[in-house]
Amino acid sequence: xxxxxxxxxxxxxxxxxxxxxxxxxxxxxxxxxxxxxxxxxxxxxxxxxxxxxxxxxxxxxxxxxxxxxxxxxxxxxx
Amino acid sequence: xxxxxxxxxxxxxxxxxxxxxxxxxxxxxxxxxxxxxxxxxxxxxxxxxxxxxxxxxxxxxxxxxxxxxxxxxxxxxxxxxxxxxxxxxxxxxxxxxxxxxxxxxxxxxxxxxxxxxxxxxxxxxxxxxxxxxxxxxxxxxxxxxxxxxxxxxxxxxxxxxxxxxxxxxxxxxxxxxxxxxxxxxxxxxxxxxxxxxxxxxxxxxxxxxxxxxxxxxxxxxxxxxxxxxxxxxxxxxxxxxxxxxxxxxxxxxxxxxxxxxxxxxxxxxxxxxxxxxxxxxxxxxxxxxxxxxxxxxxxxxxxxxxxxxxxxxxxxxxx
Numbered sequence: 001x002x003x004x005x006x007x008x009x010x011x012x013x014x015x016x017x018x019x020x021x022x023x024x025x026x027x028x029x030x031x032x033x034x035x036x037x038x039x040x041x042x043x044x045x046x047x048x049x050x051x052x053x054x055x056x057x058x059x060x061x062x063x064x065x066x067x068x069x070x071x072x073x074x075x076x077x078x
Numbered sequence: 079x080x081x082x083x084x085x086x087x088x089x090x091x092x093x094x095x096x097x098x099x100x101x102x103x104x105x106x107x108x109x110x111x112x113x114x115x116x117x118x119x120x121x122x123x124x125x126x127x128x129x130x131x132x133x134x135x136x137x138x139x140x141x142x143x144x145x146x147x148x149x150x151x152x153x154x155x156x157x158x159x160x161x162x163x164x165x166x167x168x169x170x171x172x173x174x175x176x177x178x179x180x181x182x183x184x185x186x187x188x189x190x191x192x193x194x195x196x197x198x199x200x201x202x203x204x205x206x207x208x209x210x211x212x213x214x215x216x217x218x219x220x221x222x223x224x225x226x227x228x229x230x231x232x233x234x235x236x237x238x239x240x241x242x243x244x245x246x247x248x249x250x251x252x253x254x255x256x257x258x259x260x261x262x263x264x265x266x267x268x269x270x271x272x273x274x275x276x277x278x279x280x281x282x283x284x285x286x287x288x289x290x291x292x293x294x295x296x297x298x299x300x301x302x303x304x305x306x307x308x309x310x311x312x313x314x315x316x317x318x319x320x321x322x323x324x325x326x327x328x329x330x331x332x333x334x335x336x337x338x339x340x341x342x343x344x345x346x347x348x349x350x351x352x353x354x355x356x357x358x359x360x361x362x363x364x365x366x367x368x369x370x371x372x373x374x375x376x377x378x379x380x381x382x383x384x385x386x387x388x389x390x391x392x393x394x395x396x397x
Contacts (some may be wrong), residue, residue, distance in 0.1 A: 040172065041241075043169065044176070044246075044248070049135050050134050050169070065272045067269060068268055
């Protein structure tokens, strides 16, 4: 199962990204493990400074701003 | 173009009298809303297409391991060209500290970033002309440069929250970018949505305040209270601006209205800077990494700098 982490200390965009990923996974009927990381030390540990950041199976795939729908679909399905 | 559109809509379409207060205010509002939002979308799109918007991860890589003056120069310049969301201030601060970038340099960056950005600069040129835009940008850069140096004198390290020093940042991995035209276009559209979505309300409020000021505040009141030529005009403007917050773009229409009513240029610039760079929400965010003594000093240093800028320009203008 895919592990997707959303990094962000509670900004509005971080919530939005987490929801978008959840919806995309449901639509593609893929089971994922979605984690929200709010601890600053852990966020920085991934080398991310601009939030929301997205980590798929340990690799940072996105940092800063809202990702597009195509991007999100790719993370969930690839 | 925008002026005639507003004139057509407000005076011809709605039948308002150009000399009436409501007519003048509404005309100002319609003209600035159309003009500023069209410019906003166009500039951010072009910047996005060129990928000219830097991420804080990249800024950190550029600034680290350089001699002080070089690092400060880059921090000020990069702070000025990157429209960061203030919600990134905390990770940015920690990331800079962790990279061994001196605190004074980090403060220079934190001052320049909200006060100046290329989007606001282009809109400033469009609304107030290039001379005022150049003055605002130049004095903003100067304040950021000197402000960081002054902060350093006070050894601000003692006011940084302890946990900040313990954080170890992982290898920065910047996600690969899609460099095809299609990818650039998608990125630019996403940037427009993200940035306009974040600041539109500030801009609209700014235009609203500017329009009310333009239409309803009589010039005699302005010359008595805001342009009296007294030494305390500028300090009052700065103190007024500290609790108020608007994005750097949102404050432009307010400045426009003030200038056309005869408020002195130094007073207007000081208010703009104070509103854009100093705000309660930003301080509450920074409070997570800096103790309140450090923040109080930060506010004091900036307030003094803005007052000096304001007095300087008022003195220059009266020669």
